[in-house]
Amino acid sequence: MNFGLSVSVLLGLTVPLLVLPSETAAALATAYAWIASTFGWFYILTGAVTFALVLYIAFGPYGTIRLGDADPEFPTLSWVGMLFGAGIGSGMLYWSAIEWAYYVQAPPFGAAPFSDKAYDWAASYGLHHWGFVAWAFYSLPTLAIAYPFYVRKVPQLKYSNSAQYWLKGRESSWPARLMDSFFMIALIGGAGSSLGISTPLISAFVSRLTGFPDGFGLEVAVVVICVALFSLSVWLGLSRGIRRLSDLNIGLAFLFLLFILLAGDTLFILRMAVNSVGHLLQNTLAMTFWTDPIANTGFVGDWTVFYWAWWIAYGPFVGIFVARISRGRTLREVVFGMMCLGSLGVWLFFFVLGNHTLGLQLSGAVDVIAVMNAENGNAAIVAGLDALPFAAVAIGLFCVVAVIFVATTYDSASYTLAATASTEMGLSEDPARWHRLFWAIAIAALPIGLMYAGGVREAQTATLVVSLPLTFTFWLSGIALLKSLRADHPAG
Numbered sequence: 001m002n003f004g005l006s007v008s009v010l011l012g013l014t015v016p017l018l019v020l021p022s023e024t025a026a027a028l029a030t031a032y033a034w035i036a037s038t039f040g041w042f043y044i045l046t047g048a049v050t051f052a053l054v055l056y057i058a059f060g061p062y063g064t065i066r067l068g069d070a071d072p073e074f075p076t077l078s079w080v081g082m083l084f085g086a087g088i089g090s091g092m093l094y095w096s097a098i099e100w101a102y103y104v105q106a107p108p109f110g111a112a113p114f115s116d117k118a119y120d121w122a123a124s125y126g127l128h129h130w131g132f133v134a135w136a137f138y139s140l141p142t143l144a145i146a147y148p149f150y151v152r153k154v155p156q157l158k159y160s161n162s163a164q165y166w167l168k169g170r171e172s173s174w175p176a177r178l179m180d181s182f183f184m185i186a187l188i189g190g191a192g193s194s195l196g197i198s199t200p201l202i203s204a205f206v207s208r209l210t211g212f213p214d215g216f217g218l219e220v221a222v223v224v225i226c227v228a229l230f231s232l233s234v235w236l237g238l239s240r241g242i243r244r245l246s247d248l249n250i251g252l253a254f255l256f257l258l259f260i261l262l263a264g265d266t267l268f269i270l271r272m273a274v275n276s277v278g279h280l281l282q283n284t285l286a287m288t289f290w291t292d293p294i295a296n297t298g299f300v301g302d303w304t305v306f307y308w309a310w311w312i313a314y315g316p317f318v319g320i321f322v323a324r325i326s327r328g329r330t331l332r333e334v335v336f337g338m339m340c341l342g343s344l345g346v347w348l349f350f351f352v353l354g355n356h357t358l359g360l361q362l363s364g365a366v367d368v369i370a371v372m373n374a375e376n377g378n379a380a381i382v383a384g385l386d387a388l389p390f391a392a393v394a395i396g397l398f399c400v401v402a403v404i405f406v407a408t409t410y411d412s413a414s415y416t417l418a419a420t421a422s423t424e425m426g427l428s429e430d431p432a433r434w435h436r437l438f439w440a441i442a443i444a445a446l447p448i449g450l451m452y453a454g455g456v457r458e459a460q461t462a463t464l465v466v467s468l469p470l471t472f473t474f475w476l477s478g479i480a481l482l483k484s485l486r487a488d489h490p491a492g
Contacts, residue, residue, distance in 0.1 A: 035468055036301035041291050043308040044300070046471055048288050051136040053478050054335055057143060062485045063332035068150040072328035079325055080337055081246040084345050085405070086321045086413075087138050087314065087338070091197045092130065093402050096349035097384065098377040099126040100358050101369050108290070108299045123272055123350075123358060124279040128287045129307040130346040131280070135339040137311035137474075141319025142338065143331055144477040147484060149323060157324055158420045159183040159316040162477035165484045179473055180420055186313040186470045187413060198406055199223055204378035205399045209392065226406045249404040256397045257352045263388045264356040265363070272358065273351035309467040312474065320416045357384035414439040 057063065072079065103122035104114060111117040144162030148154040154161050160176035167176055203222045207214035261269055280287075292300040326334050357380070360366040366387050372380035385394045417439040 033301075036305050039468065039471075040301050040305045043305045043312075043471065044289065044291050046312070046474055047133045047137070047308050050140050050474060050478065051133045051288065053482070054136045054139045054143070054339065057481070057485070058139075058332045058335035058339075062489060063330060063335075065147075065151070065331050065485070065489070067146050067323075067329055067331070067334070068327045070328050072326075074325055076337075077250075078247055079329075080341050081250040082325055083318070083322045083338060084342055085246040085249055087135070087318045087342060088346060088405065092346060092349060093353070093398065093405065094197055094201045094377060094381065095126065095130070096346070097353045097357050097381045098368075098372060099129075099350075100354055101361070101372050101377070101380065103303075105369065106297070106299065108292075108297075109286070110295065119358070119362070120275070120279050123355065124276040124283070125287070125303075126350050126354065127276060127280045127347055128284065129304065130350065131343045132284075132339055133288060134307065134311045134346075135342045137308070137315045138318040138322070138342070139335050139338045140474065140478055140481075141315045142322045142326070142334055143319075144481040145316075145319045146323035146326055146334070147331075147481060150327060151488070152484070157320055159320060159473075162316075162319070163473070163480050165480035165487075166476065182469045182473060183316040184417060184420060186467050187317045187417060198402060199226070200376075201378045201381065202226075202399060202402045202406070204382055205395050205402070208382050208386075208395055209399065222403075226403055245404060245407055249401065252397065252401050252404065253349075256394070256401050257348055259394055259397065260352050260356050260388070263390065263394070264352075265359045268359045269352055269355045272355040276351070276355075277347075309471075312471050313467040315474070316470070317413055317416045320419060324419070357381065360384055360387055 074082070100119075100122035103125055104118045107113060107115075107118035107121045108125065109121065111121055141159065141162055145157070145159065148161045148164040149157055152164060154164055158180050160167065160179040163176070163179060167173065170176065199219050199222050203219045204214055206212065206222065207218060212218055287304075290300060290304070292298075322334070322338065329337075357366075357368050361368045366383050368380045368384055371383045382395070385391055385398060388394050414437075
C-alpha cells in the first residue's frame, strides 16, 4: 500500500506541474491561502506544544532512558554530522544568506520597513525559524519512533511506530499504513520543495563560474548531477556512503564559513551575531506564539506557518533516520544533539553568511535587496559573494557545499522512504539496494516540475499543502510517547 500510493501521489503532483504549470501553480496557491488562514493557528500551537514536550522528556524524569543496550553505533562527531546533514539541506544556504532581505522590507510586529528595528527583527527571525522549535519538530518523531523500536522491540523502523501505544499489536493495520502513507507523501512533497529551492541556487553559481546561461536546462542538469551523487551514496549504505559524505560536508561547510568570516567584515559579522542572539532570546516567547490576529499582515502565514509545515513534512523522515543511527544513546543525548547542536550549526550560517550580505546592504557596498527584487534571491547571493576577495574561490566552495548538502539530505530521504516501504528490517539492517536507488531517482521528479512551474513560491506552497494531514499525527505521536514512558517507567 505505502509504495503504490506514494508513487501514485508523486506522479499526481508532478504530471500536472509539467503539463499545466500555470494552472497547477494557481491551484496550489489557492490551497495554500486557505490552509494558512484556516489552520495557521494550529501550526503555531503545534510548534509551541512540541517544543515544551521535547524539553520535558529530555530534562525531566525520562531523559536518562537509553535506546537499546549496545554502545553507540557511530562516533559522536559522525552522528551529529549525519543528523545535521539529514535535517538541513542546501535550502539553508539560500535562506541563511537572503532571508533577512525579505523580512526587512515587510518586518513583523509592526516595525517600519528598513528601520533599525526592522533590521533587528530581520537578523533574528531566521534564527527562530531554523532554531529550537524547528529542531523540536525533528526531535519528537525521533523519540517517538526510536523508543518503541529499541525499547519495546517493535520489529520495523517506520513512522507508525510513533503511535505504537495506540496500535497495540496492530502495527500492520490500515490506520498504521495510512499514517505511513501520510508521511511518505509529505516527505516527497517536502523533499521536492527543498530541492526545488536549492537547485536553482546551485545553477546560478555554476552559471557564474562557467559562463553557461542560467535557466531550466542548467537546473535539470544540476538535478541529474545531484541525483547521481546521492544515488551512489545511498547505494553504498550508512557507514560507507552517507556517513562519509556527512563527515566531508561538515568539514567543507566550516571551511566555507571561516573564509567568509575572515574575508568579509569580521567585526560587523561578530557584533551582529551577538546582537541577534540577544534579540532572539528576548523575544522567543512572542515569536513562538504570535499568530498576527489583529494587523493580519500575512507575515505569519507566509513565513512561520510555511516553516512549521516544512519541518513537519520532514520531521518523520528525520525521525526515522536519526532513530536508525542513535542506538545506544539516551533520550537526553538525542534531544541535546538535535535541538542544541542542530540549532547552533544552522545559526552559524545565519551569523556568518547572512550577516555578511546584510552588512553589504547597510554599508552600501552592494544593494542586495535591489538585486533580489530586480532578479531573484539567487542573483543577490551571487552578488554578495562577488564582493569578497578571491570571489571565485568562495563561490566554488559554496557550490561544492551546496551539492553535498543536497546529497546528504536526499540520500537520507531515499534511505528512509525505502525503509518505510520495506516489510521488515532489523536493528542494523539496510533496505534493499534497488529500493534505495529507486527512491533516490524518483524524488527528483517533483522538483523538476516545481522549477518548471515557477520556483521558490511554488515549492513553499507544495510543502504546506502536503503537510496538513501529518500535523494531526504529531499530536497522536506525542501523547503516545508520553503514555508509553509512563506505562514503562511509573516511578518517573
